[in-house]
Amino acid sequence: MRVTNNMMLSKTTGNINSNKESVSYLNNQMSSQKKIDRPSEDPVIAIRALRLRSSLSEINQYYDNNIPDAESWLNTTETAIKNMKNILTDIRTQCVNGANDSLTADDRNTILKQLQALREQVYSEGNADYAGRTVFTGYRTNSNLTFMTDEDETTYTIDQTIDYRSIQENRYYTGQVTVPTSAAGIGTGATTNPTEAVFDRIRLPYSDITGGIKGKDNAGNEKLYSTNGDTFKMSYTANGATTPTDFAVTLYDTMDDWAQGAGGTHTVDANKAVFIKETGELILGKNLSSKMKDDYATIDMTYQKTGFDKGELRPEYYFNCTYRKNPTATDTVEYKKYDDNGKEIAQDINYIVAAGQTLTVNMNGSDVFDASIGRDVDELVNAVQAAIDANNKVSTIEDMMKEEQYAGFKDELQSWLDAAKKEADYADDNMQKLYNTYIGNFDGYLKQVNLAYTTIGSKGTRLDLTKNRVENQQTTIEELKSSNEDKELSDVIIDYTAAYNAYDASLQAASYLNKTSLLNYL
Template identity: 45%
Template sequence: MRVTNKMIMNNASSNINTTKEFVNKRNTQMTSQKKIDRPSDDPVIAVRSLRLSTTLAQVTQYHEKNIPDASQWISVTETALINMRNIGNDCKQIAVAGSSDPKNTQDDRKTMLKQLQELQKQLFAEGNADYANRTVFTGYRTNCNLTFTEDELNTEYEITQTIAIEGNMEDHRYYDGNVEVPTTEGELLAPSLDTTDPNYKNISDIVQTNYYRLRLNYDKVGDLTKDIDIKINDTTFNADDYNVITYESEAKWSEAQGGKNVPEKTMILIKETGDFILSNDTAEVLKKGDAQLTFTYERKGFTEGELRPEYYYNCVKTADPLDVHVPVTYTKYNEAGERIHFDIEYTIAASQTVAINTEAADVFDSSIYRDVTEMIDACQRAISAFDKVKTLEDMASESQYASDEDQEWIKIWKDAAQKEFDFYNDNMQKLFNTEIGKIDAYYGKMNLAIADLGCKKDSLDLTKTRVGDQQQTVQSLQSLNDDIDLSKIIIDYTAAYTAYQASLTAAGKLGESTLLNYI
């Protein structure tokens, strides 16, 4: 075969380009320290690199974002619950002091009253705890507060609340009668103890009656908008056979019934207090049948700190001056009466999720607020009754009431006031003693929720350690697949560059010889 000069020059040029490509490739590898620059360089390495990169991105998301975010959310929730538990513990200490010490002074009662009022203000403030502007107790509605943050006197809801007799029906004391302390001698001498006298007034007429009651979770309620739905196990209960009467206040109840009495087969709703009072025969039937009662009632006007009903009940917001979308329906229970949960779940590892949120309905409700309100009311009644006794004692020492008749009437009035104080002070002590057990139940519920959060945090810590190890493993595999050893590539680059220089030199030598050299 005849080899021409042109063929030699073409081969030399091709060899130069080939060695130059090797130099360029090695230069790129040395600069990037990667085995390939594009998928076509090595499809196997490219596919494996893509898979490892995807896995690493997922693991990094779990380790660097999801797990820390979930852990912080749980920490905020835990702190809020601990604070609420501490508030509950403070209320318990007050209840213990008020129920166990018969020598409590008026100053002691006023101190307890002040403490309870302040604790009540703080009680649900923790319920609005948020993480990164997302409230932690409100389920999916993380952009909304759990409580009313200001008075909303024109906001109105229709609330449906189901109450089980078991654990909720309680014996409650009701008091009728009120000593109105005279302020003048004429008022002091006005009553007559003769029952036939038109001026007869039994000034010692305070009476205690006990009835079973169910307490709605809101006071100052409106009318019942639907018939009470009653479900009873193994007992027939025809609600039409029972009379449901609604009164605005306990005073209206007393006035209508001639005292705080509940006739047979009667259920009474006191709007002011939210008490649903049962006659003895009605209470017996409902208790025997382990009944559940469903009330649908109106509530207009909410004060700062009260819980929003949509987080606890099926309800309809029927009026709100600040919301153009009313009416708005909220569903918390399905048709079977089962609660609908709004869990916020974080993916913290492959095929592993954790529900990070604790819903307020799982831990606390308005019954805590109502209990503190009743403690405040009982304390205020005892304080007011004692003030009446003190006022009459002061009257007895005044010169204008020095006559024997005045002193005798002051004693009669004082005995009545003392009776009223004894009733209310006894009620305060008994109520505080009852509240100790209730607070313990709330305390236990919060402890359980806090323990559950602690378990979740421990699980997150273990998962974080495992995912961190996985992240390092994937990074090592990706580096082994993608990266090239720098010392090796330097050697390869040097060899390629030497070959390139040699090809240039050889080509240069070819150019020095022509056909004329042989003529």
């Protein structure tokens, strides 16, 4: 076969181009440090790269966004619960102090000031928010757990189920002394006789139930009763029973109305009850209370309240209720806390923190901030204030007895002093017993808060474990991705040097190609 110069030139040119392509390809690898530039160069590497990049993007979303967001939410919740625990601990400490039977006037004033300051903080932690979203209000993260301002017209009709465990003993007083301010006012002696009455009661989470409470007339028709002196029927359901048991109720606006309606003292028929709108209490007769306890009773109560103070809990986070802008508004909003079977409707806010793993980061306010805490603190404040006032009356009358202008009224003032001391003894005794009882109440609230604190802590621990696992996955996927896509620079340099040498040699070989031809031999 005859080999011509053109054939040699064509072959040499092809080899030079091939070597140049290799140099160019390796030069691109050296600058990008990637194995391939286009999927067509190696489809296997390309497909594996897409899968690894997709997995890494998903893991980065968990690690860089979802997990930090969940951590911040849990940290905000944990801080609020911890603060609530400190508040309850401080209130319990004041209960211990108040249960002391040898308090001085300064002691009472100190307890009063401490409790008044703590009362303002009781539910404030329930409005804790993360990035503008409140953490204790379920799905309604744009709303607060409490009323932020006084709302005089806001009206709620509240449905609440209460069982026999809510029945508690309470003391009621009449005949408080009004200290005379002049000789004419002293008269022939004290005109009042302080008395004490002890009854069992069911206390609602709210006072000032201005709209009234639902009851039945003799025909069994239900309606809201709100007029002072109204009489109606309510009912409770015994454990396991299908037919409710009716009992008679008399409604009063205030404690004074109750005393006046009962002949000047607080009395309740043994088989009946009274409801006080002012205090939101259903006060039970002795026999009725015993029967309800024996029957493990449950009462479905419906009542209407208009007007809420700043700091009070919003009913929709605790009960099934209906909201109205004012008592006569026709537009309503219904809120459901429980379903028809009495089961709480979950409002879980879940974060996907890893593939196939979700974490509920929120906690309902009702799981931390018991609706009775505020009422308990109010009663503690009222009890110590009553003790302060009663003892001040004693001091005032004793000072009057030392004044010359009242020298002729010693016997009359002694009568006033005896009445004031009786009131002070009742007030001190009530304060001591109430504070001693409420130590147990706040132990229960602290137990509830500690449980919530433990729950949040366990969620944080789970999230930390998940974060470590996702971090390890992230590192592993990044290593696999790098191994699949990246080229070691040292390897590229070696290959590039070899390719460049081959390219250089091909150029040198081509330079000698046409120096000798057939004509040199002719």
